[in-house]
Amino acid sequence: MNAMNMAKTAYAATRNTVRTPRGVEYEAFARITYRLKSSAEEGRAGFGKLAQAIHENRRLWTLLAADVAAKDNALPPDLRARIFYLSEFTNQHSRKVLKDPAEAGVLVEINTAIMRGLKQKAEAA
Secondary structure, eight states, X not given: OOHHHHHHHHHHGGGOOOOOHHHHHHHXXXXXXXXXXXXXXXXXXXXXXXXXXXXXXXXXXXXXHHHHHSTTOOSOHHHHHHHHHHHHHHHHHHHHHHHOGGGGHHHHHHHHHHHHHHHHHHHHO
16 A cells, blocks of 8 residues: 555554534434335334334433423423423334334424424525
């Protein structure tokens, strides 16, 4: 390997995009939503994958609920309450989806709506 290639390789790792907290949230939602949708489309054959995706989705929503419940959260109280409600709904509906994988579309729709909101906020900033 010549010196030029070594220099390119050494600095390649520093070219990573800086991620904002909103960008990290969007990416987490996108990854999990993709897993929910693709595994639900497989029907019963994808039930194991669906159960794992639901578990990841619940963890994400639990983190969001804890964040909006914190006293020092800067979001408006109304938005915090709506996010907390969605977390509760997602948790309850997830139990139902595990009984009938065809109902996973509701979870995908909720996550997609959140992703749209995150993207709009990022574009406005």
